[in-house]
Amino acid sequence: MTLTSADSHSGGPRTATVIAAIRHRLATRALGPGQRLPSIRALAAAMGVSPATVVEAYDRxxxxxxxxxxxxSGFYVADSALPPLALAGSESRRPRAIDPFWVSRQSLDADVTTLTPGCGWLPATWMPQDALRRAIRSLARRDGPVLSDYGGTRGSAALRRVLQARLAGLGIDAFSEQLLLTASGTQAIDLICRMLLRPGDTVLVDDPCYFNFLALLRAHQARIVSVPMTSTGPDIAEFEAVLAAERPRLYITNSGLHNPTGATLSLQTAHRLLNAAAAHDMTIIEDDIYGDFEPEPSPRLAALDGLRRVILxxxxxxxxxxxxxSGYIAARPDWIEPLIDLQIATGFGGPGxxxxxxxxxxxxxxxxxxxxxxxxxxLARARPRVAARLQRVGITPWLMPRGGFxxxxxxxxxxxxxxIAQAALADDVVLAxxxxxxxxxxxxAMMRFNVAHCEDARIMAALERAMT
Amino acid sequence: MTLTSADSHSGGPRTATVIAAIRHRLATRALGPGQRLPSIRALAAAMGVSPATVVEAYDRxxxxxxxxxxxxSGFYVADSALPPLALAGSESRRPRAIDPFWVSRQSLDADVTTLTPGCGWLPATWMPQDALRRAIRSLARRDGPVLSDYGGTRGSAALRRVLQARLAGLGIDAFSEQLLLTASGTQAIDLICRMLLRPGDTVLVDDPCYFNFLALLRAHQARIVSVPMTSTGPDIAEFEAVLAAERPRLYITNSGLHNPTGATLSLQTAHRLLNAAAAHDMTIIEDDIYGDFEPEPSPRLAALDGLRRVILxxxxxxxxxxxxxSGYIAARPDWIEPLIDLQIATGFGGPGxxxxxxxxxxxxxxxxxxxxxxxxxxLARARPRVAARLQRVGITPWLMPRGGFxxxxxxxxxxxxxxIAQAALADDVVLAxxxxxxxxxxxxAMMRFNVAHCEDARIMAALERAMT
Structure with a gap:
């Protein structure tokens, strides 16, 4: 948002005229730092506008x-110009080691000229913006409390009702007492880690796994161990061996469509995995953030387990x-209670x-x-198209996922x-x-590509340049 | 929100008719659990509506x-009724010790019949709802990214620009690199504690202080020490003694209008307090959440200190x-960098x-x-009015604050x-x-009252009953 657009929206043309007149006096130094502005009454009379118009202009x-x-005592010119806001570009392009934060920060702070085939979300134009606009306008007509108040400690009852129905569709029957809304999916994991982990605790992840799991676990000072990923879930023999040898307190995974591999957990692997978890009393966080992208639902650990040791x-x-x-947590009711307290203590509530x-x-x-x-x-059309393009420059998908981007x-x-990622950044291309x-x-020797962000020809050109 | 209001808004009357017809068949058991619903084409023909109308009804x-x-293979009646959402009342009225969470949870989960003189916010009707509605509608007309995308790692440049101007008005010159938006004010403190504290570290607070500081510090496993509050800030002699004896790593306070006392920090106390902090290398979090309620700005520690050891x-x-x-942090630029990383790791960004x-x-x-x-x-009118009413039942303000509620x-x-708080809860009155x-x-023997929530005569009645 620019201040100009705010002005032009909520103020009338007269307010804009007064603002322009004051700006002109400032630019020409007719009014200098520390000087008093004309009184509201005097300026209103001089410009032939109402005092309210001058008040609005001065307030802006x-x-x-x-x-x-x-x-x-009225209004005065600010003593000094404000320190300028640095440009987004200069904020985001600090030299920095390529770690999980490198990908997040380069992707989140990318400006409009930067291409982001390494990012983990869809382009804005792919999102349901008309439905969102309709919902926002409808909410804006509602009574005050929804616009102003904190809301309940578990979050919107309407959204929890939707979640109950969605989870039921995956075979997960969750009572209201088992659901908690959080500010984001990442914050959901963070709250659970705060409840379950102490510094030095061992946590198991897939190799590879979503990079922010690693950043989050390092923030918790966890000891991280990993198990290689296969096309049907973690290598289950190795999984069992690591549980026996390392006794991890927690395992974090995506089941439906795994990030970054796109693998799908098989029912047999899910069953053995849960048995191993039970044998070693390990808790599991199942991150279902990509679930809606599946062509048909694959097994959820939370469904097999009935939300006992699995937290979805x-x-x-x-x-x-x-x-x-908004994010959410579905878990045992006796775990939801301390999670509510933790969310109050550390955020005074979840999503707005x-x-x-x-x-x-x-x-x-x-x-x-x-x-x-x-x-x-x-996405089903984009995946093979982008895969073919990548293969033309010698880059080969590890598997062709059933869904997702x-x-x-x-x-x-x-x-x-x-x-290659470092070199591509010079061409304004953010890779993962x-x-x-x-x-x-x-x-x-691996790289994750987001097929929804790979249509621009400059990406393949930058890749070829960086690989030679 | 109820599902009914969503239906009536976004669907036409035909969709509602189809939904009503299906609900009738379900209620009369003409359609039972697990049974297949009529095909879209067949029902559309039978009811004289378009297939799209039936699709919309089924989707809802x-x-x-x-x-x-x-x-x-079409649509089927759900196998079993969903587990019912418990009523808000039954969710919030668990027996529980009176601790900081007791006040938060009772206040946040209060239903419309409950009075909340113990809560820490204004009634929805006191908030600028028309301005908020206008801003929301204006935003809903904007281009897609603002509706769909994560946004940059520091948060909205427009909001940070507003903050720069506000801080400058308090004598705090913060460059863009010194500002970070967070999901809430509480989350701002939480991120700073994550950066600065290790379990067992000593943290200093005022006695009394905002109760959620205590909940937050316990979540960080900090060792909490306190200094008595006076009407001009913490008892400075004791403050200096505690710093020398306990070497706290951090001090958390509200300066402008102190919560719960309403005290105002004097310039002299601020100066001595900062010198003591410098002598013992202690960091300070200054929570300015009530700043706008002051009739005129009082000294800010961050202004005296120039955002060196004070984080606002x-x-x-x-x-x-x-x-x-949205919350925010103003701090040294070299502290903002790790705070950005922490916010990505634990929430993948700040406010929406x-x-x-x-x-x-x-x-x-x-x-x-x-x-x-x-x-x-x-509020200036409400404070003496409520104070007089409280005094009539023998309750005496510790001081009459310059501002706030x-x-x-x-x-x-x-x-x-x-x-008394326990007894008043039986009368649907939440006290602090x-x-x-x-x-x-x-x-x-102390209690905090929110003058904006004290107009209802039932409150004084419940207090009198509880005190006898």
């Missing part, structure tokens, strides 16, 4: 910091909006009420299922992914090199 | 969990909206972009200053605040007993 200039109000988490950031945000109610409205509207179907079709790929012989996903640092 | 019923879609945090939840939420841009729009609009003036006037009060001789604010448990 004060909100920008150009002038300042002194109680009882998710959010709507990948399919609906990452700007109007307005965001949660907006999401509920979109999800209960009739258009969401159609949107998801369209996304699936669009990630392709986990092997680079040509002799290519180091971090060098394999080892940021790998606790064991076993993925130096 | 599926979103509610009443029916389920099976890919390729705040939010807009008390004056603008706790539903459309939509919320932050909405707040920026309200704050740059001309009406915010007027809103704040009106709040100040309204809290009155920190002493109960009549022999009254225990926790017993003194010891939840006191690390030293020195406030057993």
């Amino acid at each position: 200039l004060a909100a920008e910091g150009v002038i300042r109000a002194r109680r009882g 988490i998710g959010s709507f950031s990948k399919t609906l909006s990452a700007s109007v945000r 009420q307005f965001a949660a109610e907006t999401l509920a409205q979109v999800l209960t509207g009739g258009s969401y299922r159609k949107h998801i179907e369209e996304l699936r079709v669009r 990630h392709l986990w790929c092997r680079l040509p012989e002799g290519c180091a992914a971090t060098d 090199p394999g080892n940021v996903f790998s606790a064991a640092q076993s993925a130096g | 019923l599926a979103a509610e969990g009443v029916i389920r879609a099976r890919r390729g 945090i705040g939010s807009f939840s008390k004056t603008l909206s706790a539903s459309v939420r 972009q939509f919320a932050a841009e909405t707040l920026a729009q309200v704050l740059t609009g001309g009406s915010y200053r007027k809103h704040i003036e009106e709040l100040r006037v309204r 809290h009155l920190w009060c002493r109960l009549p001789e022999g009254c225990a605040a926790t017993d 007993p003194g010891n939840v604010f006191s690390a030293a448990q020195s406030a057993g």
Whole structure:
């Protein structure tokens, strides 16, 4: 948002005229730092506008910091120009080692000229913006509390009702007492880690896994161990061996569509995995954030287990909006209670009420299922198309996923992914090199591509340049 | 939100007719659990509506969990009724010790029949809802990214620009690199504690202090020490003695209007306090959340210190909206960098972009200053009125604050605040007993009242009943 657009929206043309007149006096130094502005009455008379118009103009200039109000004595030109806001570009392009934060920060702070085939979300144009706009406008007409109040400690009852129905569709029967809304999917995992982990505790992840799991676990000072991923879930023999040898307290995974590999957990692996977890009393966080992208639901650990030692988490950031945000936790009711306390202590609540109610409205509207179907079709076309393009430059998908937007790929012989990512950044292309996903640092020749962000020809050109 | 209001808004009357027809068949058992619903084509023909109308009706019923879609084979009645959502009342009225969470949970989960003189926020009707509605509608018209994307790692540039101007008005010059938006004010403190504290570290608070500081510090396993509060800030001689004896790593306080006492830090105390902090290399978090309620700005530690060892945090939840939420941190630029990483690791970003841009729009609009003036006037009238009423039942304010909505009060001789809070809850009145604010448990005869929530005659009646 720019201040100009705010002005032009909420102020009339007369307010804008007064603001322009003051700006002109400032620019020409007719009014200098520290000087008093004309009184509201005098300026209103001089410009032939109402005093209210001048008040509005002064308030806006004060909100920008150009002038300042002194109680009882009028408005003054600010003593000094404000320190300038640095440009987004210069904020985001600090030299820095290629670690999980490198990918997050380069992707999140990318400007419009930067291409982000390494990012973990869909382009804004793929999201259901009309449905979101309708829901927002509808909410804005509602009574005050939804706009102003904190909301209950478990979060929107409407959104929890939607979640109950969605989970039931996956074979997971969760009572209301088993659901808690959180500010985001990541925050859901963070709260659970705060409840379960002490510094030095061992946590198991897949190799490779979503890179932010590693960043989060390092923030908790956990000891991280990993098991190689196969196309049907973690290598189950090795999984059993690691549980026996390392006794991890917790395992974090995506079951449906695994990030970054796109693998799908098989029912047999799920069954053995849960038995091993039971034998060694290990808790599991199942991150279902990509679940809606599946062509048909695959087994959920939470469904087999009945939400006993498995905690299911998710959010709507990948399919609906990452700007109007909420995550959620489905878990044993006796775990939800301390999680509510932790969320109060560390955030005084979860998602904003307005965001949660907006999401509920979109999800209960009739258009969401159609949107998801369209996304699936669009991605099903994009995956083989992008895979073919990558193969033409010698980059090979590790497997062809059943759904979603990630392709986990092997680079040509002799290519180091971090060098290529570093070189591509000079061409304004943000890549996701394999080892940021790998606790064991076993993925130096791998890279994750987001097929929804791979259409621009400059990407393949930058890749070829970087690989030679 | 109810599903009914969502239906009536976004669907046409034909969709509602189809939904009603299906509900009737379910209620009369013409369609039982597990049975297949009529095909879309057949029902559309039978009811004289378009197939799209039936699809929309089925999608809504599926979103509610009443029916389920099976890919390729149509829609079926859900196998079993969903587990019912428990009523908000039964969720919130668990027996529980009176601790900081007791006040938070009872206040946040209060239903419409419950009175909350112990809560820490204003009634929804006191908030600038029209300005918020205008800003939301304006944002809903904007281009897609603001509705869908994560946004940059530091948060909305527009909101940070507003913050720069506000801080400059308090004598705090913060560069863009010194500002970070967070999901809430509490989360701002939490991130800073994650950066600075290790389990067992000593942290200093005021006695009394905002009760959630204590909950947060316990979540960090900090060792809490406290210094008695006076009407001009912490007892400075004791403050210096505690710093020398206990070597706290961190001090957390509100400077402008202190919570719960309403005290104002004097310039002299601020100066000595900062010198003591420098002598013992202690960091300070200054929570400015009540700053806008001051009739005129009092000294800010961050202004004296120049944001070197003082970190200023705040939010807009008390004056603008706790539903459309954002907090912020102003700190040394070399501290902002690790805080950005921590916020990515633990939440994948701060406030939703939509919320932050909405707040920026309200704050740059001309009406915010007027809103704040009106709040100040309204509260300046309410404070003595409520104080007089409390005094009539023997409850005496500890001091009469310059601004804000809290009155920190002493109960009549022999009254225990926790017993009174427990008894008042039976009359649907949520109070804030003194010891939840006191690390030293020195406030057993004190209670905090929110003057904006004290107009209902039932409150004084419940207090009198509970005190006898």
